[in-house]
Amino acid sequence: MQKNLILKSLFIIAVLLVFVYGIFGIPGSFSLDGLKQSLLKRISLGLDLKGGSHLILEVEVKEAVGAETDHAVELLKEQLQKNNVHFNDVSKPDPDNHPEQIVIKGISADASTQLRSIVTEQSALQSYDLAGGGDTYTLTMKPSAANDIKDRTVEQSIEAINLRVNTLGLSEPLVERHGLGDYQILVQLPGVDDITRVKDIIKSTGRLEIRQAFGSAQGFPSEDSIRQRYQGLPPNTVIMRGAPPNEGYFVVARIPVVGGTDVRHAEVGQDEYGQPTVNFTLTTAAGNKFAAFTGAHNEKTGDPNPFLAIVLDNKVQEAASIQEQIHENGRITHMPEQRAKDVALLLNSGALPASIKYIQESTVGPSLGNDSIRKGVHASVAGMLAVMIFMLIYYRGAGINADLALILNLVILLGFMGFSGATLTLPGIAGVILTVGMGVDSNVLIFERIREELRHGKAAAAAVDQGFARAWVTIIDTHVTTIVSAFILFIFGTGPVKGFAVTLTFGLMANLFTAVFVSRVIFDAILTRKQRGEALSI
């Protein structure tokens, strides 16, 4: 009995040490501040407690599907022409809502086999289903292929955003796929209270395109002046606004010469006048394409429109006339230094494959965070102290038991959070409170039961034995029920609710250990020292 007791006590001390290590690690110093520092290093506080921004973005995945079908439309036209198949039109009937659909009109009746063989032979078209007959056919992207594109778009966006926030040097940013919606991304930026600039950088697609410009490198004062000059618009062109300071209107080619993912590297530089520029280098393939284009459309070749527009995020950043063939290097001028830095960052982190929009933002100022922690901790400590003092008064000797079990329970819970790198949020505190409540409850259950047995005239040792045995059944039932519900919350919940479930589950398991095992060992230790028949302090 004695030896068994010593073994058990050693086991308890070992557990205590392991979890104290979990809370503090090896602290740099043992002063109050040093301990606090190492505690905060191990247990991170949630945004609701320390301040920061929590953003949820939605990726417009349809855009990426649309871009893919745009390619398919071009390819199909090219192939049909090459095979001398007559057609009136290849287009997307509803590009906004159904970007996955392409309609081919005016196919002659005898050409349907040719159309089918083009669709099956071209590898880029194999992810499409061809339907229809007569002179009209519909080409629809297979749902699985569309979903692949959508998933890839979200993954690429996460990568790009991750790179951007990391380059900005923000501390502990979190960028991950958000579980709730279909194509959503969660971004958490702790400790940031001014997020206007960060948000702009995240949101910016970072898509750099070079397109041919028409009419003039200076742009036009209004849309009307363009329509007057061309009586409408030149074929295959669109109108784009300029970026400040030149907010004019430009006529640019619909299909860019160089697209969003063609930049290899970008950096901030200076022009001849010492003004900031962004210098960029294209990938080899894009460089060749660009050289071919500028070779054919420069001032010397007599092209009526020897103009280039550098388009960033669908705004013309700069337009100029092409004097001679250009290879893979380019530069953007006329921007303030901060903007130049941001643009270089965007180009290096890669373009977002689709635009994104903010659908949720929660920004807690650091002052509020400080305030909530201080008040929350004070209130919890005050409540716990009140409970512990009451237990001492009400159960006297056994109250020490309960208080020790309670403290150990908290140590294990916090130690677990330290080990697992869990984040303490407000709902997490709710989990701690329920744990403490159930810890007290387990003790009360056992003590009341022991008292009852003592009233029935049992001896101290037998009463303790019976009390624990009877209360154990109840304790198991209450704990398992709560753990079952916590487990379900963990599966179906997200974010804060999940945190609550994890804290609760571990707290309850710790509680089974402290309230039943530890408390029992303490009782046994007291009982072995007592004379036979001596009363128990409970």
Next chain:
Amino acid sequence: MEFFRDTQIDFLGRKWYFLSFSLIFSVAGLLSMFFWHGVPLGVEFRGGTVISVMFAQKPDEDKIRTALDKAGIHNARIQGLGAAGENKELIDLPQSASANTDADEAKYQIIRALETSGTHQDFTKDLNYAGYDVMRTALASRDPLHKPPEEYDRIARQILDYRDKTKQGLLRSFDELKQAGIPAAAADSLAQEYFISDFHVYDAQVVGPQVGAQLRKQALLATLYSLAGMLVYLWFRFELIYGVAAVVACFHDTLITVGAFSLTNTPITLTVIAAILTLIGYSMNDTIVVFDRIRENVKMMRRESLSEIVNRSINQTLSRTILTSGLTFLTVLSLYLFGGEVLHGFSLALVIGILIGTYSSIAVAAPMLVAYQDWRIRRSGRSPVPVPAQSGKGKVRVKV
């Protein structure tokens, strides 16, 4: 010390009082939910924009309203927050943006409107809004002290610590900065481009409509599934009727708590949901303690009727019930009184929930067992007491 000893209270004899008490509160809550305040949802569930602002002086709500009106925001609710001396206001804008624009547009509209109610325009130049990055770059690019950039990183951090920790996020003047030990040249240099407004946005929540709907659905499902999980476990350990009674009691508690939120028009936020989950766990715990005692007594008291057994079991566990509830209530009350505004809704839910949860295990769950049995007797004329099996799979054997 001992408060309760051998109590002999006839709880089941008072079931009509209990029933009317529960009915009054449930119906009052339901009436409020349907005809008065509705279920006041926090911004994360209903969508919209909620901004909490602290002002340097006592805020003039009419002035704020005029400024917002001028900016084209007409349906905002403006409401004082916290104690009167804290000068805090909450600006609550219901969902207005269509699903196609960024949800955060309204936030900037409001901040811009507040800036213009003073003499300033551009909130990004407001030192009560600016963050570390802005201050650091501003200082380093002007370089008033002719020092390396690291020095300005340190000064920016110092300004922010002073603002957020000492001044609760609200600077009053540039002179204040100098007194706090910021080099005068640095403060003056900031003053040339930046300004200090008379307010500070310390909390901003922006939620788009689709997020609100998702979260609503998810919180509801998680709660329902967890109730179902508990029901199944209790069915396995006791009998189906025990599980049903416990879940009905939990549902009763949730209904009354949500009703109380509706009556007091306190918004139900995500943290309140966590509190409601806590109280469900707590109430379930309480109920199981009583049920466990009933199960134990059913085996020992074969002669007595179920209602006598239930009464006895409630009395036997009464001391534990009151003690545990009282102690947990103490913790939660301390959170409610001293926990600050962030914990307000959360601790309110727990304060109500623990009282109701304790009450319901005595007054709802246990009497339901007896009512069920009476109903079975009346229907079949037999007396099949729903006694949990003595032993068998899944039963924890008592170690003696």
